[in-house]
Amino acid sequence: MRISELSRATAVPVPTIKYYLREGLLHPGAATGANQAAYAQEHVHRLRLIRTLREVGGLAIADVRRVLDAVDDASLPLHRALGVAHHALAQPEPEAPDPDVEEARADVDAFLAGLGWEVSPEAPGRRVLADALVALRRLGGDWGAEVFAPYAESADAIASWEIRETPPGGATRAELVEWAVVGTVVFDTALRALRWLAQEHHSAIRSKRRRPRRRRP
Amino acid sequence: MRISELSRATAVPVPTIKYYLREGLLHPGAATGANQAAYAQEHVHRLRLIRTLREVGGLAIADVRRVLDAVDDASLPLHRALGVAHHALAQPEPEAPDPDVEEARADVDAFLAGLGWEVSPEAPGRRVLADALVALRRLGGDWGAEVFAPYAESADAIASWEIRETPPGGATRAELVEWAVVGTVVFDTALRALRWLAQEHHSAIRSKRRRPRRRRP
Numbered sequence: 312m313r314i315s316e317l318s319r320a321t322a323v324p325v326p327t328i329k330y331y332l333r334e335g336l337l338h339p340g341a342a343t344g345a346n347q348a349a350y351a352q353e354h355v356h357r358l359r360l361i362r363t364l365r366e367v368g369g370l371a372i373a374d375v376r377r378v379l380d381a382v383d384d385a386s387l388p389l390h391r392a393l394g395v396a397h398h399a400l401a402q403p404e405p406e407a408p409d410p411d412v413e414e415a416r417a418d419v420d421a422f423l424a425g426l427g428w429e430v431s432p433e434a435p436g437r438r439v440l441a442d443a444l445v446a447l448r449r450l451g452g453d454w455g456a457e458v459f460a461p462y463a464e465s466a467d468a469i470a471s472w473e474i475r476e477t478p479p480g481g482a483t484r485a486e487l488v489e490w491a492v493v494g495t496v497v498f499d500t501a502l503r504a505l506r507w508l509a510q511e512h513h514s515a516i517r518s519k520r521r522r523p524r525r526r527r528p
Numbered sequence: 529m530r531i532s533e534l535s536r537a538t539a540v541p542v543p544t545i546k547y548y549l550r551e552g553l554l555h556p557g558a559a560t561g562a563n564q565a566a567y568a569q570e571h572v573h574r575l576r577l578i579r580t581l582r583e584v585g586g587l588a589i590a591d592v593r594r595v596l597d598a599v600d601d602a603s604l605p606l607h608r609a610l611g612v613a614h615h616a617l618a619q620p621e622p623e624a625p626d627p628d629v630e631e632a633r634a635d636v637d638a639f640l641a642g643l644g645w646e647v648s649p650e651a652p653g654r655r656v657l658a659d660a661l662v663a664l665r666r667l668g669g670d671w672g673a674e675v676f677a678p679y680a681e682s683a684d685a686i687a688s689w690e691i692r693e694t695p696p697g698g699a700t701r702a703e704l705v706e707w708a709v710v711g712t713v714v715f716d717t718a719l720r721a722l723r724w725l726a727q728e729h730h731s732a733i734r735s736k737r738r739r740p741r742r743r744r745p
Contacts, residue, residue, distance in 0.1 A: 322626075356667070363663040369586070390731045397724040402583070409539075428729040436728075439721035443714045446580040450573070450710055461689050462719045463726070465682040470726030472678050474734055493667055495724070497660045502679045502723065503716050504656035507614040509680070509687030510712070511653075512645040514607045517691055 314340075317350045321358040328358065334372060336361055336379055360489065364399075368496035374399035382488050392488040394434070396495040401435035402442075415448070415456075416441040422456035426463055469502070531557075534567040538575040545575065551589060553578055553596055577706065581616075585713035591616035599705050609705040611651070613712040618652035632665070632673075633658040639673035643680055686719070 318325045331337040337357055340348030364370045364378055381387055381395040419440045423430055430437070440459065447454045473494070482490065535542045548554040554574055557565030581587045581595055598604055598612040636657045640647055647654070657676065664671045690711065699707065 359663075359666045363667060367660060367663045390728075390735050393724075393727055393731060397728075400720075400724075402586075423725065428725060429732040430725050430728050434725055434728055436721035436725040440718055440725075443584060443718045443721070446576075446584045446714050447710075449576045450580060450706075459718050459722060461686060462715060463722050465686045466719060466722035466726040467729075468685075469678060469682045470723055470730050474727060474730035489667075493664075495727070497663050498679060499720050499723070501657055501660045501676050502683060502719065503617075504653035504660070505676060505680050505683035506687055506716070506719065507610075507617075507712070508640065508645060508647050508651055508653040508657075509683045510610055510691060511607075511614075511647050511651055512684075513687050513691035514610060515646040518607055 312350050313347065314350065317354055317358070320355050321362070323358050323362060331358070331361060334376070336372070336376060360493070363493060364496060367500050368400060370399055370496075378492050382485065382492060385484065387488065389484070389487055389491065392491040393495065394431075396492045397435050400496065400499065401439050404438060409445075411445050411448070412438075412441055415444040418456040419444060422459065422463075426467075473498070529567050530564065531567065534571055534575070537572050538579070540575050540579060548575070548578060551593070553589070553593060577710070580710060581713060584717050585617060587616055587713075595709050599702065599709060602701065604705065606701070606704055606708065609708040610712065611648075613709045614652050617713065617716065618656050621655060626662075628662050628665070629655075629658055632661040635673040636661060639676065639680075643684075690715070 312320070314325055314328060317323075318328055321328075328337065332339060337354060340350040340354060343349050360382075361375055361379070364375045365372075370378065378396060378399050381392050387395075416437065419437055420432075423437070440456075444454060444456055444458075447458065529537070531542055531545060534540075535545055545554065549556060554571060557567040557571060560566050577599075578592055578596070581592045582589075587595065595613060595616050598609050604612075633654065636654055637649075640654070657673075661671060661673055661675075664675065
């Protein structure tokens with residue numbers, strides 16, 4: 312198909328497709344003339360993957376590239392693909408060391424060790440969690456990392472299920488890596504949305520329980 | 529304190545503070561001269577709140593303003609404050625209606641109805657979930673909204689606990705609204721980070737189990 316058809320099939324504007332081609336995120340099509348190329352189903356799929364990382368994951372172009380490099384790298388072990396996705400999703404580390412963050416980081420490390428979780432010291436989740444703890448502390452209250460305990464319990468339940476259920480049978484290695492990356496991005500968003508919805512639900516139940524009952528006249 | 533001291537206390541640069549003052553996010557200090565004002569502890573707190581919404585929540589300035597308006601609005605019912613936070617965190621709705629999204633939205637609505645959750649039709653989580661479902665479908669596979677069932681179970685457990693435990697006793701209304709907003713933002717991030725960490729942990733356990741055992745020579 313031509314670039315205009317690729318654009319229609321994916322709802323990605325032609326200038327955006329050209330930008331992804333220049334940036335090397337999208338592999339070039341087969342040349343069919345001086346200024347023409349033919350695109351195939353794999354390009355449709357790749358464009359959808361890029362849009363998912365951009366729109367659902369909110370990833371910057373540089374992070375999309377890092378994730379796509381992981382998908383393309385046939386030598387990367389599968390469990391490393393998860394780490395690449397986590398790194399891309401974590402905000403970049405601040406330049407100057409912050410003593411508050413370092414203290415929170417030590418608390419988070421002790422908390423995770425207490426849970427018995429086997430996690431590398433470089434796991435980006437550690438810093439994201441420390442940043443969250445610093446934010447809580449700066450807004451008031453002497454919070455310890457144990458404030459995260461109920462969340463850790465839910466996260467453990469869901470991750471245990473995810474790792475047991477993935478990979479689906481019969482998938483190729485490239486499909487598995489893509490699933491690890493897409494699953495991290497898409498289900499992060501889904502879990503967040505479901506937490507909001509469940510909050511609204513439980514808040515509605517609670518406010519009903521508190522409302523005094525009235526008899527109809 | 530002077531603006532330079534406010535900047536030191538919060539690690540927010542003076543030009544950024546002036547920008548927040550111009551935008552009305554930060555209330556003005558008490559005027560002490562033609563070009564001078566005195567800032568108090570409430571300004572320190574407000575700046576930290578803004579930075580949390582910006583850095584931990586990734587909120588745009590317009591969304592920060594919407595959330596702060598909710599914190600400042602003494603007439604807003606507490607359970608509405610949660611909705612304001614959810615709206616600010618959800619990506620803006622796309623302009624043109626997309627039939628794929630509308631179909632996914634109907635599936636998500638049926639799924640939530642099946643769970644028996646009491647959620648308003650305007651809850652932003654519905655659309656975020658529909659977008660996630662569309663992304664999964666476009667990348668291949670005939671996914672139904674039931675793919676979210678294990679996530680809904682975890683989300684239900686955590687939200688039930690959150691609504692039961694909040695509000696902490698003895699807090700003022702403004703503190704409660706702030707807690708609802710900050711809690712949504714900070715624990716979204718914490719839950720995401722904990723899911724990544726738990727994924728790494730369960731992935732490590734799994735890959736160990738699969739590795740063939742070797743005897744030491």
